[in-house]
Structure formats: C-alpha cells, structure tokens
Amino acid sequence: MQTLADMSMVPPWSGDVAGARALQVTLAARVRLEDDHPPLRLVAGVDVGFEEGGAVTRAAAVLLDAQTLTPLAEVVARQPTQMPYIPGLLSFRELPAVLQALEQLPQLPDLVFVDGHGVAHPRGLGIAAHLGVATNLPTVGVAKSILVGTHEALGPLRGERVPLHYTGKTIGWVLRSKDGIRPLVVSPGHRVSMQAAPELVLACCTRYRLPEPTRLADRLASRRDAALRAGQSPLIGTSR
Template sequence: MRSPFDIAPDLLAWDGDVPRARRLQQELAARVCLQDAFAPLRRVAGVDVGFEEDGAVTRAAAVLLDAATMQPLAEVVARLPTRMPYIPGLLSFRELPAVLQALAQLPEVPELILVDGHGVAHPRGLGIAAHLGVVTDLPTIGVAKKILVGNHDAVGLKRGDRTPLMHRGRMIGTVLRSKDGIQPLIVSPGHRLSHATAVERVLAYGRGYKLPEPTRLADRLASRRDRRT
C-alpha cells in the first residue's frame, strides 16, 4: 500500500555532505518539467513547516482543499525530530521528510500542491517545491515571501501586477503582487506546470489575503496560529 509520498530515501537523504546534496539537486533539477500537464483539478493541497521545542521538533502541516471552492476538506500535522540545521539552498533536505509524512496522512492524493518556499527559483533550480514535485511526480507550485536568488524590475502596486524574476538571463519565477499595497510574493513552478499557470493558480486561489488559501491554511496549522488567534 504505497502512496506517491513513500519516497526512496536517497532522493532526499541528508548525511552532512553539502557538496553531495548540491550534486543531487543538479541531477533532480534536470527532471523538472515546466510544461502544463495535469488532469482536471479537483483537489489541491497546501503545505508548510514550523518548529517546536526550540527547533528540536519539525512540524509539517498539510491541508487538502476543494479546488473549486477552496473549502478545506482535511488538515493533518506530522511531527518529526529535526535532523539538520537550516542551510540556505538546502531547505528541502531539512523539511521534506516531515512534509511527505504529512501529505501521506491526507485522505486523498491532491492533483496539485502549493508549497511555502521556492520552486525553480533556486540557485540550482530545485527549491523545496521543485524537489517535492520531482520525487512525487505531482504538479507543485512554490510560493515564497522572500527572494533566494535573482533580480527583477519594480512591481506595480495593485493585486495581479507582476514582473519576471531573472537569474543568469533566464526567467526563474514571478514577483507577484497578490494584494494591493503589500509586499509581493515570489511564485515559481515546482513541477509539471508553466510560469504562467503557476501565477494564474495562485491568483485564483487567493481569498483576499496575501497568501493563497492552500498555503495560508497550512501556514496557520504549521505555526499553531490557528489555536492561538
């Protein structure tokens, strides 16, 4: 009874060897597909990670929503002991184990997953959303609040305004104003969809907040903001 979230350990294992991890990222980045290729969207999921016990425990949250109404259908949490520190560029090795465990607990496999973090807008083209997409072969979108790498021109101030995020002469993402006047989001495809579709989906899943509903709900669950406020 395997699910798409039972991943071969070697595809995301952390052994303390940074150069090795970077080489693995380059190999996996070559498998990323930026062509739109997914069945009708009925179920969408949002995932995010938070920490407890002063960082000793990694807490991943996954929320399953109806793609048409954005109504949450299930919310799950997975807690695992933290195994590695935060290293810029290697975030997925630190957070994916818990994320996969959370996703495996959902009652259904989503046709699309929005991840808090970058997709291909990464030094080696493999942010956490892209890493998750490649190892599960599911469509994913990266929704980040800060830039990891790349440059861009000024962005308009109205919701929907956008400008491409460039790196080494290539577009790696979109700086998108998801709400009037607030700091823009960095949206990049993770796997099996285009830059245009990634932006289109993020806007379509927005409910008046900065973050699209899937990620916003997962964020609250992961940070335990749902019970405190």
C-alpha cells in the first residue's frame, strides 16, 4: 500500500485540544496558495460518514477522469472513531480514514476535491488544507455551509461568486454552482490559488449542485446498503 502522508501532521488523538489548535497554526503556515499542479488527468473526491452511532468512521474516495468526469474507481475505508467531535478540529477526527481510502486508490489523483473547508477556517486549516499539507497533494475544499467569515449578497446565476472574508482577508468564495440553488463555500486547500479554486469546482459541476468528485464521494460515504456493511465497493470490488 502506498503511504501518502507525513503522519506527524496527523498525530493520534491524545485529548490535547490546545495542542491540536497549535499544530493547526503551524501547519497553516505551510499551505501554499499558488497553482502548482500538473495538467489534470485524474481527480478524486473524498467525504466522510459515520456508522454505529459514530463509533466507526467511514471515508469514501472516488477517482475520476478529469476530462470526462467518468468514475474510474471508488474505495471505502472504515476505522474505529478515535476522537469526539470538536468544532474546528474536524480534520484530526476524519483524516486517518480519508488517508486510508486515498492510499487504496489504484492511482494518485492530480487534484483532490474534499467535502469540507480548505483555508476558510478559523486557523486556516480545514480538512482540505490539512490533507494537502500532510500529503503534498493539490486540494480544494467544497463545503455546504460557512464555518467562518462574511460575504456580500450573491447573484442567482450559475458561476456567480462573492469573496468570503475573515479578519480582513479573503479566505474563499461563496459560489453559485447551479441557477437558483443554495451556494457552495469553496476555498483552496493546498497548491491551488484562491482565484483558481472556484473555476476548478465549476469545471466539475454538471447538472447537480455539488461537483462530481464530492457528489459521488458524498453518496458513497453516506450509503448504508448491505454491500458497504460487508466492506464491498461497487467499482473495484473490495475495501480494505
């Protein structure tokens, strides 16, 4: 199995909330908000759900052709949940399972879309940014609601966007991905510029609100059918 991450950046949960927040500040300083990724051939989407009342973390990763958005592989990784939900520290809870899922994909993606925030986070390190710094993969956060920040009114048409501001800085975008539908909150995670992040998301949006990578990952992460409970993944057959 390929090892993607520097696990010192995703340490086992010790219960030290202050220490985790301090690590976020340190890692946020390593985030690079410039476009530094190869031509996109393969993209991935990741999302996380929970089973057994939260006792099991279930991470889904889907690999797609970047040009056609055809799904090529999908994986579900299941792990015992090691950490309670603590606002602002979501990545420490979810990343171990996300990393396991990404490591099982047959090829590494050129860009990962994450269901969650990038730098649009109180300490600049949402799960997409944390994943990017830990793996050095280019990442973009695609969230369904605002965690922090304010913005101006948004127009009703697909592609319209307004900056999301926090402490005097632009930390992301509120983006209309479909006419008249509730917008997305888009922010770069790592190795993607602030300007490019919404364009990358729009390029992967078809007729749905969510871009295809996170839409498919969301569907897989939240599915509770017999195949997933048995550890099966419909495209590649197994989930380890």
